[in-house]
Amino acid sequence: MTQISRDAVRSYYDRNTRLFLRYGSSPETQTIHRSLWPQGVTRIEQALAVSNNLVLEEARALHARLGHLRFTDLGCGVGATLFQILAELPTPTQAVGLTLSPVQAHIAAQARRSLGLSAHILEADFHHVPLAGGFDLVYSIEAFIHAQHPDQYLREAARLLNPGGRLILLDDFLAASDPRAGDWLDAYRTGWFVPHIQTVDEVTTAALDLGLVPSANRNLTPQLRLRNLPDGLARLILNIGQRLPQEHPIVPSMLGSMALQQCLAAGWIEYRWLVFEKQ
Numbered sequence: 001m002t003q004i005s006r007d008a009v010r011s012y013y014d015r016n017t018r019l020f021l022r023y024g025s026s027p028e029t030q031t032i033h034r035s036l037w038p039q040g041v042t043r044i045e046q047a048l049a050v051s052n053n054l055v056l057e058e059a060r061a062l063h064a065r066l067g068h069l070r071f072t073d074l075g076c077g078v079g080a081t082l083f084q085i086l087a088e089l090p091t092p093t094q095a096v097g098l099t100l101s102p103v104q105a106h107i108a109a110q111a112r113r114s115l116g117l118s119a120h121i122l123e124a125d126f127h128h129v130p131l132a133g134g135f136d137l138v139y140s141i142e143a144f145i146h147a148q149h150p151d152q153y154l155r156e157a158a159r160l161l162n163p164g165g166r167l168i169l170l171d172d173f174l175a176a177s178d179p180r181a182g183d184w185l186d187a188y189r190t191g192w193f194v195p196h197i198q199t200v201d202e203v204t205t206a207a208l209d210l211g212l213v214p215s216a217n218r219n220l221t222p223q224l225r226l227r228n229l230p231d232g233l234a235r236l237i238l239n240i241g242q243r244l245p246q247e248h249p250i251v252p253s254m255l256g257s258m259a260l261q262q263c264l265a266a267g268w269i270e271y272r273w274l275v276f277e278k279q
Contacts, residue, residue: 004195006100006125009146012193012249013101017078019250021107030080030111033142033170034271036223050223051170052081054273055139058166059085062136063093070135072096072160074126074153075143079108079119086117095119098126100146127152135160139168148195151206158210161278167212169274170220172260174199181268184259187238188269191256193249200272207276216275221264228265234258 020032025048035047063069069089073082076097086095097119099105105123112119124130126140127149138157147153157167174197188194204214229237241255263269 004148004189004193006127006148009193009195010100010102012253013077013099014103015249016253017101017103017107021078029084030078032077032080034224036220037225038223049084051141052084054170055081055141055168056085056088058139058168058275059089059137062166063089066136068092069137070094071137071139072098072129072131072135074098074129074138074140074157075100075146076104076108076121077143078104079111079121081141082108082119083111083115083117086119087115096122096131098122098124098129100125126156129156129160131160133160134162136162136165137168138165139170141170142172144169144171145192145194145197150196150198150203154203154206154210154212158207158212158278161212163278165278166215167207167276167278169203169272169276171272172197172269173203173272174268175270176266176268178266178268181263181266183235183238184262184266185268187242187259188256188263191252191254191259197269200270200274203274211279212276213279214274215277216273218273219270220273221271224264224271226261226265228261229258231262234262 021030025032029045029048031048033051035044036050037047041047059069059071076082076099079097082095082097086093097108102123105121108121112121138160144153238255244251246252
């Protein structure tokens with residue numbers, strides 16, 4: 001597959017974000033990440049908020065320990081997770097959201113003003129965060145996968161964190177090597193503009209070298225509602241889809257989504273919750 005650039009990732013979100021909000025989210029949450037369905041969750045609004053609530057639990061624990069909290073969302077999308085966490089934490093709390101997409105930054109800034117929250121929204125690259133350190137919590141939900149240089153992302157996260165601070169990654173990770181996975185992994189990476197997909201061990205090794213010690217590792221794949229197809233039918237759709245005009249990235253995005261479902265169902269990719277603590 002061709003190399004995926006930072007500009008390609010930016011364009012992907014600039015052109016697709018409003019479609020994601022309209023067809024893959026809910027007016028109540030405005031999140032553009034995946035829904036999770038643990039026991040007791042019955043509505044889409046609840047399912048879309050599950051990952052936000054997981055981050056909120058960590059944020060509350062840190063705030064209770066420190067008496068304050070300064071946190072940043074690297075890859076904040078339109079700010080929905082950031083705003084929910086900020087609204088539900090006691091003060092003093094400072095929040096910064098960072099997105100590569102000017103479209104997302106504009107939508108997030110509008111939402112921040114309408115909500116009356118004091119968060120800062122930056123349009124920037126998380127490989128080179130234009131912020132000094134001093135953060136207690138850094139997190140990314142389905143954004144780490146877009147890093148052209150995952151090690152550089154981790155270096156920036158480690159630089160931003162105070163000792164005792166935490167890094168949270170909720171994302172896809174390569175789980176199994178299987179020759180049958182090749183076409184599906186390529187379609188996923190191409191369609192969703194994924195420069196690299198790493199194993200948990202690869203990320204953990206790089207994190208440890210930076211003083212980021214793992215404290216949690218949960219496989220949340222069972223909480224997803226997968227929509228995988230029989231392999232033959234899925235391959236037929238992929239073949240037809242790849243012959244369609246590809247001018248707008250929503251077409252490869254839909255194929256990438258189908259490919260991801262196949263990979264998750266086969267166990268080649270896992271959707272995991274990782275937490276690291278800065279030493």
